Amino acid sequence: METLPVAEVATLLNQPVSRVHQxxxxGQILSLRRDGEVVVPAAFFSPGEERAEVVKGLPGTITVLRDGGYSDEDILRWLFSVDDSLPGSPMSFLTEGRHREIKRRAQAMAF
Known part of the structure; x- marks a missing residue:
């Protein structure tokens, strides 16, 4: 999984670093620590006309899974793990705009 430092995410979103932390x-996005640095998966963002945006459906999926008791680490693992019933990972489905299917699966897992 490709990751970006928080400062790069801020530049990508054309927002201050404090907004990325917010x-x-x-729970709009998730972060993790790699080599002591806070990073965010690059796949969480799609290009926009003036700036990148958070992939549609990602915040809702994160909320559903958190409400179901999943840790951020578990959510990241699930989002990026290849699912045999999908042609790829849940995150690849989200980036393709198929967020309803992923949110439905997240709801089934969480409850």
Missing amino acids: LVRD
């Missing part, structure tokens, strides 16, 4: 606190 997105993490609010």
